[in-house]
Amino acid sequence: PPLLATLGTFVAYRGFAQHYMGANMVSTMPELIVDLGRAFFLGLPVAVWIALVVAAMGWFLLAKTTYGRWLTAIGSNPRAAEATRINVKMVTASTYVIQGALAGLAALVLMGRLASASSAMGDGLELHIIAAVVLGGTFLFGGRSTMVGTVLGVYLIGMLENGLIQTGAGFFVQRIILGLLIIAAVALQLRRR
Numbered sequence: 001p002p003l004l005a006t007l008g009t010f011v012a013y014r015g016f017a018q019h020y021m022g023a024n025m026v027s028t029m030p031e032l033i034v035d036l037g038r039a040f041f042l043g044l045p046v047a048v049w050i051a052l053v054v055a056a057m058g059w060f061l062l063a064k065t066t067y068g069r070w071l072t073a074i075g076s077n078p079r080a081a082e083a084t085r086i087n088v089k090m091v092t093a094s095t096y097v098i099q100g101a102l103a104g105l106a107a108l109v110l111m112g113r114l115a116s117a118s119s120a121m122g123d124g125l126e127l128h129i130i131a132a133v134v135l136g137g138t139f140l141f142g143g144r145s146t147m148v149g150t151v152l153g154v155y156l157i158g159m160l161e162n163g164l165i166q167t168g169a170g171f172f173v174q175r176i177i178l179g180l181l182i183i184a185a186v187a188l189q190l191r192r193r
Helices: 002-021 031-038 046-064 066-076 078-083 088-114 125-135 147-166 171-192
Strands: none
Touching: 031 046, 031 088, 046 066, 046 088, 046 147, 066 078, 066 088, 078 088, 125 147, 125 171, 147 171
């Protein structure tokens, strides 16, 4: 199953990075990478511009192309999509390639923001990603996705975390609230279905 393959490779790659890097931190970054995370363009950080461009491209891909309709069909019912002569394996594989490239871009931006890299970078961010996507209205069970909703979900999670930090809530309290948000959003999706 795709979820298990994703989790398995995720754990394996993280283990490889931790084995390769150990406890070492790379603190010398090329200027281009640091600029991705820290430079400004027209009053906004370059990282924000990158996020806006990626979100706009994702919206266009999902809402305005045949490929986006294929993705929605496959997410809704892969067997029915295959019966309509959609090459499910090719579309699925290309989607994983695109997501891998975007994860690499996000890693570069994060390394630029921190001007360093370690094997522990990004630990726990997968929960934030799931929460933002689900809160944004994408069905975990396939068939419905919204890029605008995902962007709003990311913004909501960011505001929530900043608010919790401002009130002095600890890391574990933030995790509890994030987990409860995911459960509530999935419960609402199940109820809608």
